[in-house]
Amino acid sequence: MSQVTYYTLPNGLTVLLKEIHTAPVISMWTLYRVGSRNERTGTTGASHWVEHMMFKGTKKYPPGILDGLIDRVGGQWNAFTSHDSTMYYETLPAEYIHIALDLESDRMTNALFDPDETESERTVILSERQGSENQPTFWLREEVRSTAFKVHGYHHEIIGDAHDLTTMTRDQLYAHYRHHYNPANAVLVLAGAFDTDDMREKIESYYGKISTGTKPDLFSRPEPTQLGERRAMVERPIKTAFVMMAHRVPQATHPDWLAMSVLDSILTGAGGSIDNKTSRLYGALVKSEVCAGMSGGINETIDPYLYTISMTLRDGHTHQEAETLLLAEFDKVCQDGITPAELSRAKKQARANFAYETESITNQAYGLAQSSALGDPTWHDTYLARLESVTIDEALTAAQRYLIPQNRTVGWLIPTG
């Protein structure tokens, strides 16, 4: 695997370059260090709405022009907002990379936020939220999260609260953009078929002229210690019952995160391209025919977040049954730990998933961007080596430390018909 070239422009823009010559394609990712965790009550959803407004034009690229720019050359592009960051990407034939460089360097500081366009986008975003609300599990997830976090910005949905989406003003959005979008708060990642020296020159020509930025103060409030188990109940007019159980776990750069990641693989499956039919919880919950399905996962986040397990109940079974079975599995792993065979398999599966995911140039660039979001550009590339070092004792310690009632939030989605 080729080396990553890492440097910073005088205006503060961080750049990561990785040559990959397996296909005539380049993937470019622009990351801004602002996400929903940095939003205050009243402007929840601002980061995501700003992401939408970045597609609504600049003076150079008026609305309507931007839309076809990447499609026209056979590329793909999109953007997404997470709890921790906002990312924009373009993957396109290598000879057209100048289009991405030009449009991204332009909209870093020149997005218009036209008042009429902003209003039009308000209803689009409300429609996006309403589309999610049509899924009953959205309400459960929102309730569990806001119950688990009382203070930290992780408590609200990335898309924002419906009230804030109705009342937020164009000026509040524009202020959010101006505060967070500048070279010093951004990371530019390119991976693909290019010559590094040549690409450095191109980047200088497009980004060097942007004024020096100042790293913004990022609003964030740490979550106080949880003092006991919390519970959330949601009723919806459906026929299927769900249980969601979340435990607070450390951030992705914490040494225990990897041990929790191994535990998750053993409990709910490796995820990615690998099935979960030999996982412990599939056996306890699905093979027992209490649940029709089960999934779990741990997120890569800047601040401590949640390890979440979701269960879909089969008809005729109760929330309490599923919860009892799950807690019994937690007790087992906290008492007996994991076996050498389980640890070995979790590591092999992680290696396989890593190999699959990094075959795509787009995913390789994403890995670098996501690592940068976490504050460690090597996080992704060193992931496997660090995972290899996880021991049986560390997994046991992590289970005993985090899978306890004092870290727990339980949500029930109760069907009302």
Next chain:
Amino acid sequence: MMQTLPNTKTITRDILPNGLRVLIYETPHTHSVVISGSVEAGSLFESPAKSGMVSMLASSLMRGTHKYDFNALHNTLEDMGANLGMSSGVHKIGFHGKALAEDLPVLLELLSEALRHPTFPTEEIERLRGERLTWLNYRQQDTGWLAARSIREGLYPDLHPYHYANTGTLDTIPTISIDDIRDYHATHFGAQDMVLVIVGSVDSAQALATVRQYFADWDNPHQPIPPELPALISQQPHYDRMKVAGKSQADLIMATLGPSRYAPDYHAAVVANGVLGQFGMMGRIGEVVREREGMAYHVSSRVDGGYGPGAWRIVAGVHPDNVDKTIALCRAELARLVNEPVTADELRDFQSYTTGRLPLQLETNEGIANSIHTMEGYGYGLDYLMNYREMIDVITADDALKAAQAYINPDNLVIAVAGA
């Protein structure tokens, strides 16, 4: 650098004496291998009273075989970080697997076991049935699923296999017996016209030898020839609005019968559709409904044609108050599509979009395997990708207009709305 698209010279193709078509493409820069393909045993043969049986069968294939019970099968796969799954459609049973390249022989052995020697254990089938019923119960309040069902039933008469959800229904799933599944497998599964695509860091000759080892002796002389699809007449205008409690939004689908992939004007229809609801921010309807009116996060159109005539559909998620206006705006755009040719700029934009993105679609082993399976499955020939640009670039605005006129009558649409 230049990228050579997979073609006749770079794809190894062999047809075994039993009719199995094997296609292998080497990607030595990767670490993995993907297998993908299909068996000629879709729900086309299924009776409406047993709707969902073939889908249950497909899901049952990975529940136990003569050599591997459920645990052994999945332990073998998951121990090596691999996957192997089955899917079902009207025309085919599909399969897809992925593993590290060195594990290809094991993956092929498991595929052979699952397709040729499933045991359909009672305990596993009953568990699967319960999971399916839970899933179907959940779908009764799923607005997208309800709208799609209404469109299917509005476009295709009840004697047509496309009328039915291949997942089955709450009424049919309980009636499907293990003997039904076992008999169907014995009769319909065989290597004749099966397609097996292998893409990855493999040696083609070795891979082919392994395929022969596991499949060359598979012969089912009773394997039936798929029946012809019933002829279709144009649908009648239909409007179905379903109120679903507890929803914030309405899922809207507006559809008409479109072309199959074998229709001479299929690619012209794809170009017309690209202008209507694909290019840029979801084409003309995206521009009007989302960008100008701000009424939907998602609105787009697609041509679903496959082995038979699929729906040509517009799909949107809108606030209930905006349903009628969205329908009117989309209907107006359909009228424009059939009344005037697309502009030269629109035509050129979509042509360069659909041909320019080929390298991106072929970025992964999955993408290459899907493309090769499409070429083989539809009989396009293995130089289809090489010829694709030329084939699309010769389509004129008049061709796109004629294709739109052939399938779309803005006053004769099947419309379904489910939600608040």
